[in-house]
Amino acid sequence: MSELMKVSSNPHVRSKVTTSSIMLAVVIALLPAAGFGIYNFGIDALILIGVTVAAAVLTEYTYEKLMNKPVTIGDYSAVVTGLLLALNLPSSAPWWIGAVGGIFAILVVKMLFGGLGQNFMNPALAARCFLLISFTPIMNNFEVDAYSGATPLSLIRNGENVNILDMIIGRTAGTIGETSMIAIVAGACFLILLGIIDLKVPGSYIISFIIFLCLFGGHGADPVYISAQLAGGGLMLGAFFMATDYVTRPITKKGQYVYGIILGVLTGIFRLFGPSAEGVSYAIIIGNLLVPLIEKMTFPKAFGTKGGKVHE
Structure with missing residues (x-):
């Protein structure tokens, strides 16, 4: 309490939560999905995760050293970017795909726009979209020893039946980190309990998606179809x-x-x-671009003003 009584310039009360503590918590929350991905797809997934994370961290370190800027890899944001990108890659992708994606995410999307807090879109998703456009056959190849190349969403799109329980557990084809709904939700609950994220964005995202499916999916409010759409892909x-x-x-x-x-x-x-059975990456990227407009429309008006003009 004595610290709060000191007279100083604002801000007078500072949060003890740091960027590094938040990012470290996100890394921990992603470990269940990453761990299951390695269990599900084997050593190839582990190698791809390691290469992608290393490429992201080394790119940030190298850029900041060359530009004579403070090295910020200790805040774990590059680790989060590399890990998220790796979890959005198919385990069949060669290791250099992870390296190219990690470099693009950090160098082009993050550092060239000013570093952490200045990027206008999510670096991991921007890199995934870049890889999807540049290396389409590789990024859409989900053929591994344990599963056929067709993902559950592709099967649903073709009118075929899928095993919902396998989708929830994660015993399906897909990218390294998207298959196990249980692992993802467990990590999300960890972040929610810590107060790092809340349900405003994910809740409105999921509910609006369900409503859209009910209206235009052609299956009405079929719980099996809705469950498959929620558990499948990177939603x-x-x-x-x-x-x-x-x-x-x-x-x-x-x-x-x-x-x-x-x-x-x-x-x-x-x-x-x-044309694709997925769409989460492109949806979030477009949403990122709309954020300035959304904030302009929803920013609270100052008391005593209307339309930006002060009322006397």
Whole structure:
């Protein structure tokens, strides 16, 4: 209490929560998904995760050294970016894909825009979209020893049946970190309990997506179809770990709800009407670009003003 009574320049009360503590918590929360991905897909997944994280960290370190800037790899943000990107890659991808993606995420999307807090879109998702466009066959190859190349979402799109329990547990084809809904939700609950994320963005995202499916999915409110769409693909990973990114989400409470609804609708459009069975990455990237407009529309007006003009 005595520290709070000291006279000083503002801010007078400072949070003890640091960027490094937040990022470290995110890394810990991602470990269940990463661990299950390694268990599910084997040593190839472990190598790809290691290479991608190393590429992200080394790129940030090298850039800051060359530019004579303070080295910030100790805040773990590069580790989070590399880990998220790795979890969005198929385990069949060669190791150099992870290296290229890690370099692109940090150098192009993060550092060239000013570093942490200045990037206008999620670096991991931007790198994944870059890899999808540049190396489409590699990024869409989910053929591994344990599973066929077709992901559950592709099977659903073709009208085939899927095993919901396998999708929830994670015994399916897909990217390294998106298959196990249980592992993802466990990590998300950890972050929610710590107060690092809340349910405004992921909740509005998931609910709006479900409503869109009920209206336009052609299956009504079929719980099996809805459960398969929620458990399949990167929806849960994107909703809890990437859409909630402090830097690229709106700062206003109303804006976060609007943002989540936009993501849900865009994901529904991409999945139901787009050429691919997925759509989470592109939905969040477009949502990131709309954040300035969302904040402008939802930013609280100052007391005594209307339309930006002061009332006398």
